[in-house]
Amino acid sequence: MNVTVLTAISDSRREAELAAGLHDTDLGVTVVRRCVDVADLLAAGAAGLAQAVVLSSDLRRLDRATVHRLHDTGLAVVALAPDDQATHERLRRLGIEVVVADGAVAARVAAAVVGAVRDHGPAGPPAPPYPADPEVGGGGGRLVAVWGAAGAPGRSVVAVNLASELAGLGHSALCVDLDTYSAAVAQLVGLLDDGSGVAAACRAANAGSLDESMLRRLSVEVRPRLRVLTGITAAHRWPEIRPALLEVVVDRARRAFDFVVVDVGFCVEQDEELSYDTVAPRRNGAAVSVLRAADLTIAVAAADPVGIARFVGAVGDLPTAGQGSPHLTVINRVRRSAIGRGDPAQQIALALGRYADIGEAVMVPDDPSTADAAIATGRTWAEVAPGSPARQALAGLARRIAGDPAPAAAPRWRGRLMQVRS
Ligand SMILES: Nc1ncnc2c1ncn2[C@@H]1O[C@H](COP(=O)(O)OP(=O)(O)O)[C@@H](O)[C@H]1O
Ligand SMILES: [Mg+2]
Structure with a gap:
């Protein structure tokens, strides 16, 4: 399986290193575009350039609407994040299910991308403009x-x-x-x-x-x-x-x-x-x-x-x-x-x-x-x-x-x- 990905990673050195790592080791995952910000990412996603996105958790203007639009254009979303619970919780609330450690090796990131693409499948019917909030439904008030x-x-x-x-x-x-x-x-x-x-x-x-x-x-x-x-x-x-x-x-x-x-x-x-x-x-x-x-x-x-x-x-x-x-x-x-x-x-x-x-x-x-x-x-x-x-x-x-x-x-x-x- 060859999977095309977009990246949007705030630390450009890390982004370059990851793109090279994925390319060199021939893991079946190819970076087709390095996006500079959320707007660039959304445009590339809408143009159908790729099947998945690897983004960093500190990407500016990353919100639920963005994640949803990425999902809606058929992209699987993988986040690179530090190992702290608050960040993981925030990403989950944004609708991102697949999270990999910030410094993970290329093979680990590639495996997560392939898994996410397999789980995400092709774009489904248009969904509401926000992913369902995972917590809605509790509370006794x-x-x-x-x-x-x-x-x-x-x-x-x-x-x-x-x-x-x-x-x-x-x-x-x-x-x-x-x-x-x-x-x-x-x-x-x-x-x-x-x-x-x-x-x-x-x-x-x-x-x-x-x-x-x-x-x-x-x-x-x-x-x-x-x-x-x-x-x-x-x-x-x-x-x-x-x-x-x-x-x-x-x-x-x-x-x-x-x-x-x-x-x-x-x-x-x-x-x-x-x-x-x-x-x-x-x-x-x-x-x-x-x-x-x-x-x-x-x-x-x-x-x-x-x-x-x-x-x-x-x-x-x-x-x-x-x-x-x-x-x-x-x-x-x-x-x-x-x-x-x-x-x-x-x-x-x-x-x-x-x-x-x-x-x-x-x-x-x-x-x-x-x-x-x-x-x-x-x-x-x-x-x-x-x-x-x-x-x-x-x-x-x-x-x-x-x-x-x-x-x-x-x-x-x-x-x-x-x-x-x-
Ligand atoms: N039972 C009442 N007797 C006298 N004036 C009232 C009474 N209930 C509301 N008002 C007055 O009617 C006006 C409109 O009330 P408001 O609650 O702002 O209406 P709405 O939200 O339906 O537009 C306010 O000046 C309010 O003080
Ligand atoms: Mg009123």
């Missing part, structure tokens, strides 16, 4: 997605206060701002810093370096047990938040926190592409993937005729709809003045039952003074008005999600959690 239709029904306020109430109950919680149209979580908790935690976490996921402690470092502790992963500060940065990377972020978050509460914004249409992930980025992909993975979706609607109509029109199209995954509806800013006659909660419940087949909703009263005091000072509702019915409704929602019993002296708001038959 629960993923709660907070969604709401267009307008501003209060998704971010619900997400932040729900996470803070869960923290107040003694659970560790991470609130993630994944609204790629209008991030708001940082402001709601009084953070002025303009970096994006979620973009940084996605970059680390792409570099194969995101673990639980790195995720903790990239998030900000805003209250005891409550951390926030801030959103993208400029809406045009949305391509940085790719579903396959976010999957890794969510996985690490689930390992590190009891609850991961994600503000997914309003737009979850999947008109761009129905498949899971393609080379072209999709703006709503991240929100869609979180909704699909969520243990619970909180769907927030504004308690006025426009808000309810938008909600009813959109809730059926949620990526989770029809999959039997649990939904909880929150009707926010409930007030008589926007509904007209009768008890507003009852009127809304009737409409939900009739038009969306929703039999149960948590009603959060309109409370501009609490909401404004909170937003003006970057504090939570529990901090600015602990006894307010609006805060009590969200505290009850948190207890319900956490499975904690209500406190002994049940406040009046409990009557607001209603069951309505449709």
